[in-house]
Amino acid sequence: MTAAERAARTAEADELCARAYLETGGGDTGVALVAVGGYGRRELAPYSDLDVVLVHDATTEIGDLAEKIWYPLWDAAAKIDHSVRTTDETLEAARADLRVATGLLDLRHLAGDPNLTLRLRSMIFAEWRRGAKERLPELRRMTRARHELVGELAHMTVPDLKEAEGGLRDATALKALVATWLVDIPHADLERSRQALLDVRDLVHDIAGRAADRVGPEVWDELARRLDVPDAVAAQVRVRDIGRRIDHISLTTWRRVDAVLAQETVPTRPRTPGLERIAPGVALASSEVVLDKGARPDEDPLLVLRAAAEAAERDLLLAPATAARLARESRPLPVPWPAEARQLLVRLLASGRGLQEVWETLEETGVVERLLPEWSRIRSLPHASVIHRFTVDRHVVETCIEASALIRNVARPDVLMVAALLHDIGKGGLTEHSVAGEPIAREVATRIGFAPDEVDLVGDLVRWHLLLSETATTRDPDDPTTVALVAEHVTSPEMLSLLTALTEADCKAASAKAWSTWRAGLIRQLARRTLAVLLARATGTRAPRMKEADRAVPAEVRADDRAVSVEVERTDDGARITAIAVDRFGVLADVAAALAVQRIPVRAARAWPQDRYAVSVWETPDGEVDAALLRQQVAAIAEGRLDPRERIARQVTSRLEPTVVVRPEASATATVIEVRMDDRPGVVALVCRTLADLEISVRSAHISTLGPQAVDVFYVQEDAAGVLSDERASQAAHALREILRATTA
Incomplete structure (x- = not known):
């Protein structure tokens, strides 16, 4: 085509x-x-x-x-x-x-x-x-609204070649902007990218056999064959790169339109703008950062970082022609970098929202690859997990933006920002990306001039950047083994502070679901407990025992062993459901079954014993849960008046094969069983009911849902004997696999 x-x-x-x-x-x-x-x-x-x-x-x-x-x-x-x-x-x-x-x-x-x-x-x-000056603000609003609704072509899971930011609609809008005679664009570059995207659109039409602008997952393999690229990932990179280029031209052009619209009169002929010096070798001209008169990139290798930092901090456009000249003429930085170069890089990374557009300009003109050759590993690389809203490289930039708001919380902002830049640099290979990324991060940190102990800190942060989030959401924070696991790898309060900030930035950059109120609370709670252990270790004292705060047991539960209390509290992102009852086999299964029967989605949950009571707290995005109805259904299930099994055991199509794994290293006082499968109603209820039928007690449960996958972790014990024997653990795991596979097509 x-x-x-x-x-x-x-x-x-x-x-x-x-x-x-x-x-x-x-x-x-x-x-x-x-x-x-x-x-x-x-x-x-x-x-x-x-x-x-x-x-x-x-x-x-x-x-x-x-x-x-x-x-x-x-x-x-x-x-x-x-x-x-x-x-x-x-x-x-x-x-x-x-x-x-x-x-x-x-x-x-x-x-x-x-x-x-x-x-x-x-x-x-x-x-x-x-009518251009009157109509362009409306076009600007329409364009922004479309971008917010549809998303970015370069980063969408299912990109829309026409309507997305960086798509064909934006390319058409650019031609309309040029027709006003107010601004100009790099015509050859835009036309080359536009024609390439039209070629892709034609192929998608041909593959689909109908008018289609969205590229679904099933299309990429055939599209790769027709584009003559190695595989679906290469096809995605090709298409996303085109979208990025169009988007960059669009962003740059709209910046210039904004500057024109802000003027009281429209210039009738080109004029040479005045230069306002803002840093050595760097000037401001018509709201764009350019090189000052007499600036020599071939003599001052720091000019490129200085210009980029000034533009990002001021949230101004780094003139593409200036960036292209810097990429072409700048002398390579000495290795290791001088301290000023490293400080300028940190200023750039910590500039906040202004970083995004400047970084795109640096990428498009080849500056990033000169400063950080390793960046090519992740450029336009799609994430394997749908929980991420951006490609890997854009996610990294978003992580830096989020981290910039946290630098006052840490003692070493420079280490935090560089770790944010490098935390996913290992993606794209067969090795776990945090493992693959550590040596790369150490090499980069050394090259840009960090001292050996700082290099170690950057490397450790990259290696363990998933530790807090994964541990907090899949392990029992009350179990001493959980905190010991974190403290084994996070060896100082300084590293813990940096890792906590990096975790928050990484999660926020991924998606809103990845940093919900619930997950944030779990991660911060784990960090506090780990800090107590580290401080006790440093002073030679014993860490204070921390546990989940006791919940007030309602009078009706204290008075009646059969009663179940269900309370619903609205949150910023849904609702929090708290259930309290006298502990017994199957009480958690009853609550989970009632939630499944009502089709209430569970985003996360925790359950634990409190004296002779069982407490469970469930997070849901549904802010309209009826507490009275839920309470009635829990009671009906507990009393045998409602059998939920037919509703929750229906066979459903699953993309992921259910896995059940016993984790003997995760606790010294309980057996830990980890269940992973497609997120769907009833999984927790099925697991808890199966364990109850085996007379295995669920001491605590930790439910986490991200994207299409549910990760449910259960700390289980024999009723009177604690940790399960190997035989009983194997029996439980086998029974769970059987029931989950039986309900999965």
Whole structure:
């Protein structure tokens, strides 16, 4: 699929439209058939509609000409989007609807009166330029709203080639911006990227056999074959890189539009902007960071970092031409880097939201690869986990942005920011990325001039950046083994402080689900307990015993051993359900079953014993849980009046094979069973009921859902004997595998 094929499709459609016009008696004066939108641009995909307008002068009577034209097109199986307007109505429609206005900028003559088409086209462009300053803010709002709704082409799990940020709609908007004569763009670069994305769109149409702009997971393998790249990941990188380039041009152009709109008058001719020196060798010109007069990148290798840091901290545009010159002419930094270079890098990374756009400019112009050759490992690399909203490289930049807000919480902001930059640098290979990333991070930290002890700190943070989040959500914080596991790898309060901040930044950058109120509380609680152990170790004292705070037991539960208390508390991101009852076999299964019966999604949960009571707390994104109804259903299940098994044991299709693993190293006082499978209602209930039937007690449970996968960890014991024997642990694991597989197609 190439531009030549699009041109051939367009020529065929043009001939069809022209023939339909002529054969139905269309005149050559005062009326014309014109193409608009993508058809007007000669960019028909295999299954595109033909956007056509029959235009006529107000004094020209056309009768039923329109219907006579449309019927032959329909008979030819053409899909048309058609309208009939006078020239005045066309202009009025453009004034009333911005989408119509931008579509008309691509108006092209098909048949009829060419002078009418030429006159109308001239009026449309004159109107567009005359009203540009009033209309562009609306176009800006529409563009931002679309981006927020659809997402970024470079980072979406299922990218939309047309509507996404960096997609074809943005490329069309850029042409509309240029038509205002207010700004200019790198035409050759945009056209190259636009044509490449049109090629991809054509292939997706052909593969799908229909008009399709979204690239689903099932398309990538075939798309890779047709693009002649090694695999689906390479195809994703290719497509995402195109989107990034268009997005970067769009962001840069809109920055310049904003600057023009902020002026009281629109400049009528180009003028040389004045330079305001803001740092050695760096100046400000028309709200863009550029090089000062006389600046010599070949003599000052720090210029590139200085210009980038100034632009990011001020949230200004680093002029792409300046970045390209810096990439081309800058002398390589000495190894190790001088202290000032490292400080400038940290300033850049800690600049906050301004980092994103500046970093994109540095990437697009090749500066990042010169400063950090390792970056090519993760550029445009898709994440394996759908919980991540961005590709790996953009996730890293977002992590730096999130970490920049936490630098006052740590003693070594420079170490935090560099660790944030490098924490996922090991992704893309077969080895666990934190393991693969550690030696790379150490090499980079050494190259940029950190001292040996600082290099160790950066390397350790990269190696263990998942430790707090994984441990907090899948292990019992009350079990001494849990804190001991963390303290084994996090050996100082300084490292713990940095790791806690890095964990928060990493989770927030991944998605809102990854840093919910619940997960944040678990991670901070684990960090506090680990700090107590580290301080006690340093002073030679015994760490204080910490445990989950006791919950107040309602009077009805204290008075009646069969009663179950269910309370619901609204939270910022859903609701928190607390259930308290006298501890017995199956009490956790009853609560879990009631949640499953009501189809209440469980995002996370914890359960633990408190004296003779069982306490469980469940986090759900559903903020409208009916506590009374839930309480009634728990009681009905406990009393045998409601059998939930048919509802929760229905066979469902599962993408992930259920796994059940016994973790003997995770606790000295209980047997830990870890269950991983697709997230779906009823899993916790099935597990707890199966264990209850085996007369195995669930001492505590830790439920965590991220994306499509549920990770459920159960600390179990014999009723009176503590840790399960190997035989009993094997029996429990086998029973759980059987029940989960039996309900999974």
